Amino acid sequence: MRTHLLFLPLILFSLAICGDSFRSQASAEADAKAEAESGVKTEAEVGSKVEAKPAHQLRIASLAPRQSGLGKTFLELRKELRERSEGQVELKMYLGGVAGDEMTVVRKMRVGQLDGAILTSTGLGALVPQVLVLQAPGLITSYPALDDVRNQLAPDLEALFDKAGYALISWGDSGRIRIFSKHKIQHPSDLQNVRPWVWRGSPTMRAFIEAAGANGVIMGLPEVFSALQTGMVDTVIASSIGVLGFQWHTKLKTMTKPGGGIVVGAYVIKKDRLAELPQDIQDYIRQSAADHADEFREGGRRLDKEASEALASRLKTVNIWRNKDAWEAVQREAREALAGRLYSKSLMVRVQEIVGKNY
Numbered sequence: 001m002r003t004h005l006l007f008l009p010l011i012l013f014s015l016a017i018c019g020d021s022f023r024s025q026a027s028a029e030a031d032a033k034a035e036a037e038s039g040v041k042t043e044a045e046v047g048s049k050v051e052a053k054p055a056h057q058l059r060i061a062s063l064a065p066r067q068s069g070l071g072k073t074f075l076e077l078r079k080e081l082r083e084r085s086e087g088q089v090e091l092k093m094y095l096g097g098v099a100g101d102e103m104t105v106v107r108k109m110r111v112g113q114l115d116g117a118i119l120t121s122t123g124l125g126a127l128v129p130q131v132l133v134l135q136a137p138g139l140i141t142s143y144p145a146l147d148d149v150r151n152q153l154a155p156d157l158e159a160l161f162d163k164a165g166y167a168l169i170s171w172g173d174s175g176r177i178r179i180f181s182k183h184k185i186q187h188p189s190d191l192q193n194v195r196p197w198v199w200r201g202s203p204t205m206r207a208f209i210e211a212a213g214a215n216g217v218i219m220g221l222p223e224v225f226s227a228l229q230t231g232m233v234d235t236v237i238a239s240s241i242g243v244l245g246f247q248w249h250t251k252l253k254t255m256t257k258p259g260g261g262i263v264v265g266a267y268v269i270k271k272d273r274l275a276e277l278p279q280d281i282q283d284y285i286r287q288s289a290a291d292h293a294d295e296f297r298e299g300g301r302r303l304d305k306e307a308s309e310a311l312a313s314r315l316k317t318v319n320i321w322r323n324k325d326a327w328e329a330v331q332r333e334a335r336e337a338l339a340g341r342l343y344s345k346s347l348m349v350r351v352q353e354i355v356g357k358n359y
Helices: 013-017 022-037 069-084 102-110 121-127 129-135 143-164 188-193 203-211 221-230 240-245 271-275 279-312 320-338 345-358
Strands: 056-061 089-094 116-120 166-181 197-199 217-219 235-239 254-257 262-270 316-319
Touching: 069 089, 069 279, 102 116, 102 121, 116 121, 116 166, 121 129, 121 203, 121 262, 129 143, 129 203, 129 262, 129 345, 143 166, 143 262, 143 345, 166 240, 166 271, 166 279, 188 320, 197 203, 197 221, 197 235, 203 320, 217 221, 235 240, 240 279, 254 279, 254 320, 262 271, 271 279, 316 320
Parallel strands: 056 089, 056 116, 197 217, 254 316
Antiparallel strands: 116 262, 166 235, 166 254, 166 262
């Protein structure tokens, strides 16, 4: 279990190794959940011995499919956590989006139906809006800059999560942001002639699309694949890991280069639920995350690079930096529109100073 916990914040990293689409995996996971609720053993429970009811249960949600690397890791983590706690702590996983999109997961945590989740910036921003300064369009565009900013802001951001009632177990990121489309996107004005997806609950994505003068199609992540099939959406802004893992690339033709900002993520658990666990289990969860953070962060970034290379061999790449000034103007307008609404202007300036001084 020493290494398994660190896979948790890498929500999209392991999706790239899954050969099935998000929709089929989510369907399979829904069937498994229905079986569990009807008293029928799930695949992970077949052959297990009847055990006493655990004293503690952690209900964690993730968009990762059951058969993805992250899904399999969670199933093993469940077993090891039970063994380490001598059956007193049970990890109940809701994989493949069974618990809903990230905004639904956040609502379920707030009302006590879930205890934690692995979230991208969309879900994290619903808990602590200020964290979206890390996702402000065009503000942080390299991994070293993200590491530096996050290290310097970590105490403040973690305190904000604590105040909101959540323990931030580990940071993660899910790849560099690119524009994928059925059309050639080279200039911001090209977005005005397509139907770009806007993740429901993502103010940063919405601000970017609006700054480009485009009209986005707002929907949840699980709806994107079918929307690409029907043509309701023909453009997505996401990381290569996400596009490959969710099989969206099968409905797209182009991808932009270079990669832009970075999809930020984290693993969070409700403070009150974490506090109910035996102290040695709490300490173990936190220490394992701290011990292996660098190792898994670098591994995930290599995976994003590999995913981008795989997609570049299948899709036509478009160099948008030929219109660098135009893209930077759109990014600047978007992040300034968000200042004072999601994060303070002083916080944005602080990040700009960190990035401007060293990168």
